[in-house]
Amino acid sequence: MTSALSLDGVFLVPPEHHVPDTDRAAATQLLGCDDRTLDTLVRRGLTVRDDRFDGRDLFNLALHSGTGRTVPEQAFAFSLRWMRGTAESLLAPRTLSFTLTAACRCADVVLALPRPDRYGGAVIPAPEADVVAGTTVSATIRTEGRAVPLRSPVLRGLVEEFAALGVRWVKLPDALREDESLVTTHRVATCESASRWLARRCREAGYAARTRIGWVVGMLDLVHAWVEVTDDDGETKVVDLIFAGFAAGVPGANPLLTDPAVALRTNRLVPTGFEVGARVARHDCDAPVTVRIKPVKE
Numbered sequence: 148m149t150s151a152l153s154l155d156g157v158f159l160v161p162p163e164h165h166v167p168d169t170d171r172a173a174a175t176q177l178l179g180c181d182d183r184t185l186d187t188l189v190r191r192g193l194t195v196r197d198d199r200f201d202g203r204d205l206f207n208l209a210l211h212s213g214t215g216r217t218v219p220e221q222a223f224a225f226s227l228r229w230m231r232g233t234a235e236s237l238l239a240p241r242t243l244s245f246t247l248t249a250a251c252r253c254a255d256v257v258l259a260l261p262r263p264d265r266y267g268g269a270v271i272p273a274p275e276a277d278v279v280a281g282t283t284v285s286a287t288i289r290t291e292g293r294a295v296p297l298r299s300p301v302l303r304g305l306v307e308e309f310a311a312l313g314v315r316w317v318k319l320p321d322a323l324r325e326d327e328s329l330v331t332t333h334r335v336a337t338c339e340s341a342s343r344w345l346a347r348r349c350r351e352a353g354y355a356a357r358t359r360i361g362w363v364v365g366m367l368d369l370v371h372a373w374v375e376v377t378d379d380d381g382e383t384k385v386v387d388l389i390f391a392g393f394a395a396g397v398p399g400a401n402p403l404l405t406d407p408a409v410a411l412r413t414n415r416l417v418p419t420g421f422e423v424g425a426r427v428a429r430h431d432c433d434a435p436v437t438v439r440i441k442p443v444k445e
């Protein structure tokens with residue numbers, strides 16, 4: 148592990164997808180470094196155009212800097228502190244208010260509904276479909292976790308194989324977010340591409356598997372993705388490579404999160420009815436889509 152800003156192992160947004168959206172002042176702030184360090188990074192290859200940087204390059208560089216001082220590292224450490232919780236806190240039933248909003252005036256907005264009823268939970272009012280028309284979805288949801296053995300040695304081997312690759316979770320342009328080839332060629336992944344990689348490997352090994360997209364309570368607007376695979380005992384299990392990877396970087400994380408012999412579906416996981424490739428909001432503009440999932444006192 149390095150303890151300084153370094154481009155070693157950093158996947159830079161390719162030139163054709165580069166968006167120069169961040170100036171020097173914002174860059175040094177995001178990286179927690181001075182101008183001299185930024186100049187050194189540029190000399191070593193950090194992409195700059197008209198003295199501006201791609202915010203995703205800076206975010207990825209900062210998140211994986213190992214300094215512990217950058218804004219992305221601190222934001223992640225804060226967002227993931229629940230990983231230190233007890234098994235009970237990861238699995239116990241929860242009641243939450245859910246709101247998904249597309250901040251736009253498009254005529255035909257379609258939003259994905261939360262479907263924790265697929266995972267032993269409930270949605271109130273009960274959904275009749277996986278989507279609903281309109282710019283806002285509000286529901287009360289109940290989630291519950293489950294931790295069961297991942298029995299198949301083949302499936303456990305795939306989980307271990309991914310962990311051994313040392314893949315970094317990164318922000319990528321939309322055009323690359325689902326590109327599973329980057330997992331092996333550059334050892335970088337999004338939740339989507341890692342899930343696609345695993346689902347494909349499971350299917351190649353003869354196991355029924357699919358990806359699933361949804362949200363994670365406490366992770367703001369991050370749309371997450373994971374895999375559902377039918378194990379040797381006939382039960383469909385959740386395997387979440389990216390959260391296992393995050394947990395590996397959280398000191399004191401509950402070992403259920405990183406054990407390749409455990410299929411863990413936490414009570415924070417809120418599935419949709421969709422797999423990777425679908426969008427949680429279908430509309431014609433690029434207005435932001437926000438999700439708010441908050442505990443409800445009972």
Ligand SMILES: [Zn+2]
Pocket residue numbers: 249250251252253256430431432433434
């Ligand atoms: Zn819109």
